[in-house]
Amino acid sequence: MRARLTTRRLFSLIVWSMLTPAAVSAIHAAEAQWPRFHGPNGDNISRETGLLKSWPEDGPNLLWKAEGIGEGYATVAVADGLIFTAGNKDDKTMITALDLSGKQVWQKPVGPAWTRDYPGTRATPTIAGGRLYYETPLGDVVCLNAKDGEKIWNVNILDKFGAENIRWGLSESIVLDGDRLICCPGGPQTAVVALKTSDGSLVWKSP
Template sequence: MDAQTDHRARPAYVPTRRRGSVDRVVLCGIAAALMIGLAGSAGAQADWPGFGGPNHDGKSSDTGLLKQWPEGGPKLLWKAPGIGKGYSSVAVVDGIAYTTGDIAGRLFVSAIDSTGKGLWQAVADSAWEGDHPGARSTPTLDGGNLYIESGNGVVGCHDAKTGKRKWVQNLRDLGGSPHGWGYAESVLILGKLAIVTPGGEHCIVALDKATGKPVWSTSGWQAVPQYGGNYPFVRDGVPMIANGTSEGLACVNARDGSLLWYNTFSAHNTANCPTPIYSEGYVFWANGYGKGGLCLKLSAAGGKVSAQEAWRTRDMDCRHGGYVVHEGYVYGNNGGGWACLDLKTGRTMWKNGGVGKGSLCYADGMLYLFGEDGGRVGLATCSPQGMELRGTFSVQGNGPSWAHPVVIGGRLYLRYDDNLYCYDVKTD
């Protein structure tokens, strides 16, 4: 079955500049950001500026890491308590870690230095008080600013040195409303734009990252927002942004928000949490609650985008933990364990219990696994031939551990409950 193609979409908000000027100035920045960033050369290699890392794919550029952990796990460098309740992961830039957490009914963003010392905390919004309370969005750092989205749909830009807020935008004012478990996406920065998903009639919206004012929005795709983020990529010269919604997977043109294609896989699911991912001409998206995964093969000859359904699988039933693509294979959470799939064919290479249901990060040929129950952490081989655990340990906390692990600068960052842990995973 083919994904649907729709060219009816038009910008819904009047840009602050004439359309032609937006194409020349803002959109050149978008193309440059995508081309440079996805080539893996944007910024310092020891930075992890937001959810999924510099390329939004959950993969670290680190090398020289341990291939086997000692008994009890790698060395704990520090533990930073008091960051607040929640499931936010971390952004790490210049050795400073940023995360969000709920404290006494308010959503705070915290900055923690390379020794574990707290630098500052600032209020971003009131806390999410619906189901599963706790912080959701991981901060996104760009140009000395932090971009944060609360469970209530309040988007703010904060000074990364002080936490002082520079501007605020409410997704309700853009036609959205928090659904079910609240907003959980992390803000995507592309060039001069901050991309968010309020949902509703104008499902995906681009804001001017300097002011918070709308630049473009998607029309022709009305949906309730879900819990994954916007994923940027380029295919045959066309810059695209894909995200999952209540009506399925949608992809828009990053230049103006026009709808390029959609697929109704996983429409009206209990929840669609993972972010889609692109690799080698394929878009992969998997969800939990019995849905499994979808893979689409893309082409954009002459600027006309085609999204052909390549395969579906039940062997990546993924609620929160996500997946990574490495050398043509997808590695990710599958129900109570893990699975590996051939990206081009959908063939299941293996299934393994690992540390149980959880989230992951890739670095230096290994998978870093963070189990949802009991804070169990594992190091595993990343190979289509099978998964082998090379060490496990546990961190302390209460409730489910839904934050994704981060490996950058030779350090493993784990957020669990009210605590941020930092481990040394470099070789001697």
């Protein structure tokens, strides 16, 4: 139980400063990009400069704290001056966008919440071309306008491809390849599918 509670994000996002003051200003000015799980290149490496070389004696300074974003294990994506994440809230999977000061810009439900084993969201939003792509633990793949959260399209990949969910819920962060979205419904029909980013229609599926 202890491990579960200490690894789970509970209704808040806390941002600590691990940068020099000059670097913080530069990042705000440049609107640093981390648009998907493991960053822009998928290698979990940040090219930012000005990081602190040693930990402050009293720990890093608290810059801000955002409440009400929901419960789960999702990390954040940063793109076009906004911070995006996901969480369980009011029995829904909720996507939240914050500005760089932690102020909520929009919050939208994208499907029912995962409430079974280890309840909460899993995936990190993926941002590209002004759109947000996300897959819920219950198989709802959604595309939203990243600026205001308005839904562009959605499809449930478990229903569409005759698949059954796994014990812990689907946990993949969406991967994009040009104008294709790659995801893994599993099941007897197919393991991996590519969908059009424009409307969610099928491009190809594996055996």
